[in-house]
Amino acid sequence: MINLHHTYDGLVFDMDGTLADTMPTHFVAWSRSMAAHGIVFSEERFYALGGVPAPVIVEMLAREQGKSVDAEVVAEAKEVLFLELLKDVQPVIPVHAIAEFHREHMPMAIATGSPRWVAEKILKTLGIYQWFGAVVGADDVVNPKPALDTYLRAAELIGVDPLRCHAFEDTDLGMEAARNAGMTVININTLL
Known part of the structure; x- marks a missing residue:
């Protein structure tokens, strides 16, 4: 020790x-919530952005992919889904x-x-x-x-x-x- x-x-x-x-569980939640808005979030990019707050990630990816979303709403939906999956952590x-x-x-x-x-x-x-x-x-x-x-x-x-x-x-x-x-x-x- x-x-x-x-x-x-x-x-x-x-x-x-x-x-x-929590990272595998976060990735599942991210994948589902971003896909609902037509935003692609690769696993490689997910791990590279570890620690960055969710709304910042949503804004960045939406801007890069030409999507218009409410970053706070998408981030909140991701957190709700993550909490549903939390029992697996x-x-x-x-x-x-x-x-x-x-x-x-x-x-x-x-x-x-x-x-x-x-x-x-x-x-x-x-x-x-x-x-x-x-x-x-x-x-x-x-x-x-x-x-x-x-x-x-x-x-x-x-x-x-x-x-x-x-x-x-x-x-x-x-x-x-x-x-x-x-x-x-x-x-x-x-x-x-």
């Missing part, structure tokens, strides 16, 4: 694809184990590109919501990922200097956001 207690004061976890294996075992090991020893937070209420529902479904002192979603900051605001707010809410935090991420955009916030980043893909 990675023991981070001696060198860091706080841990901040991305959620989708990092702590919870499992934790990412190595990252879950790290969080479980450190949960009583140091402050921990979630910094996600999902809306906070969706993140909280996922954490409760996995039975780990109470492990975290703060959950910061895309709707809690002015500039969500890939900006650094989500990570800075998470550190602030658990009372730890971002420079004393370890961040766990699975996407390049998320890792860049955490690094820009001054955190040391662990690419969870190296743990799998």
Whole structure:
């Protein structure tokens, strides 16, 4: 087990694809909701945009494909469908184990590109919501990922200097956001 207690004061976890294996479920929800509006969203592009808020993705793809949609409505429909599929979500075992090991020893937070209420529902479904002192979603900051605001707010809410935090991420955009916030980043893909 990675023991981070001696060198860091706080841990901040991305959620989708990092702590919870939600990405396959998100892709199904995305595929169905985008197809309903005639928008193509390839799996490769989906993974490349991991961590970017849903309305931003909808606007970008609609613009690129010459479609006119209400990005907020499409994003909300995607989240509703995702929640219907949520029962299938499992934790990412190595990252879950790290969080479980450190949960009583140091402050921990979630910094996600999902809306906070969706993140909280996922954490409760996995039975780990109470492990975290703060959950910061895309709707809690002015500039969500890939900006650094989500990570800075998470550190602030658990009372730890971002420079004393370890961040766990699975996407390049998320890792860049955490690094820009001054955190040391662990690419969870190296743990799998």
